[in-house]
Amino acid sequence: MSAELFARTYGRVPEVTASAPARANLLGEHTDYNNGFVFPAPLPFRTSVSLARTEGPEGAVEAVSANFDGRLKHAPGAPAAHHWADYVAGCVEILRGEGFAIPALQVAVAGDVPMGAGISSSAALEVATMRALNHLLGLGLDGRRIATLGQKAENQFVGMPCGIMDQMVSSLGEPGQALFLDTMTLATELVPLPANYIIAIVHSGVAHRLVDGGYKQRRQQCEEACALLGISSLRELGVSDLPRLEALPDILRRRARHIINDNQYVLDGIAALKAKDYKRFGELMSLSHLSEKDDYGITIEETDRLAEDAVTFGALGARQTGGGFGGCVLALVAADRAEAWWAAMAPRHPLARLIYPVAN
Structure with missing residues (x-):
């Protein structure tokens, strides 16, 4: 997918191509940033990233997407520009912040993940980008590290305070199985999906x-509920603790109950x-x-x-x-x-x- 776009755009073949899947979350919504449990599964929709080193300052990015017109450029150290290439640039900036030397890059992105569908096109792009950079530069990142760095890119660079679920299932998920994830410990278990x-x-x-x-508002409300309950996260409470929520204002009680x-x-x-x-x-x-x-x-x-x-x-x-x-x-x-x-x-x-x- 992206390799052909790269060749058409830059007139050469990419050094590396990597991809990652979208996901559907079967159970456990908004629980991930509350240190809770989630149960997503990877989907047969993928985002593909092709890239190669080019001339220019370390950390510079030139990117093109099959879904958008024109080439976008990111200067080293520049903030998010509020477009799709932020997810690629964010991965580069986070890796640089971790001490990795990232050369100037030309990047092409393609895939069949429906955007705006709530099946995590952003995490698929982040994980695919991290995988491509890991392979290109021999960074030695395992699947969990790729996921956590992808989340960091979305949190700190893009500005979206998402939990870790999307990146973890995109990085560690297997076809035909759902991924149980404890977001507090990052422990995982693959569970076969229903036959027939x-x-x-x-x-x-x-x-x-x-x-x-x-x-962002929901996350803030959960944090407010925790402060009033004297706990660090809602993961500390189970269904037997639901009566404790009666002390909360109605809106916070309902958020915590969910x-x-x-x-x-x-x-x-x-x-x-x-x-x-x-x-x-x-x-x-x-x-x-x-x-x-x-x-x-x-x-x-x-x-x-x-x-x-x-x-x-x-x-x-x-x-x-x-x-x-x-x-x-x-x-x-x-x-x-x-x-x-x-x-x-x-x-x-x-x-x-x-x-x-x-x-x-």
């Missing part, structure tokens, strides 16, 4: 944009998958969506209707995935019923589109 079922991904038709403020419940849904969901109780796993997906809607306030009318109708027409469960305020809904559907299921869904949601397993 598919995780359908439906774009609501409304692109999400986390940097608009809703995501995190505590969604952490438990992750643990219960893994147990259900291992027991092959797919009905229970679907129920937990739907419970998680209701928690996103009623307690965390990150769903929208379009995703609420999609999640409700998905179950009405035969899915075992459905939920909005990603940071929220638009994007995609996931539904657990029997593979042999998926086509009929979508045929029933589509007329009720003319702006929505099925992006996996079949694009329309």
Whole structure:
């Protein structure tokens, strides 16, 4: 993908090409920056990054993307410019800050990850960039280090206070398996996805944009709740501690309740998958969506209707995935019923589109 774009743009072949997948988060939303549990899975959508050394000052970047016109340039030490190339430049700046010598680079980016879908196109770009630089320069970074440096680029350079989930699953995930991640310890476990079922991904038709403020506000509210409860993170509380939340103002109580419940849904969901109780796993997906809607306030009318109708027409469960305020809904559907299921869904949601397993 990106190698051809690189050759067309710069008139030579790249030295290195690397790629990384997008992800769908099955359970555990906004729990990662609360030191909690998440349960994402990699998707067969990938971002590809090709690059090569070029003449110029150390840390300079010239980048081109298959999805945008023109070449963008980043000068060494310059701040974020609020465009897609910030994710590439951020990786370079973070590596330089870690003491690595990064030469001037020409970069090309391509892929099939739908942007604005809430399936983490940014993390895929960060991990692919880190992988390419790791290979080009022999940096010796393992998968976990690539993930944590990618998160650092997004937090410190781009300015998005995301948790570690997206980068970890993009870096460590395996096809056909979900990745249980304890974001406090970074312990992981791969869990096979249900046999004879598919995780359908439906774009609501409304692109999400986390940097608009809703995501940051939720994180701040969780921090306020922790301060009032005298704890360092909501991970310290379990469902037996829910009565303690009654001391909080209503908005903070609901935010904290979502995190505590969604952490438990992750643990219960893994147990259900291992027991092959797919009905229970679907129920937990739907419970998680209701928690996103009623307690965390990150769903929208379009995703609420999609999640409700998905179950009405035969899915075992459905939920909005990603940071929220638009994007995609996931539904657990029997593979042999998926086509009929979508045929029933589509007329009720003319702006929505099925992006996996079949694009329309």
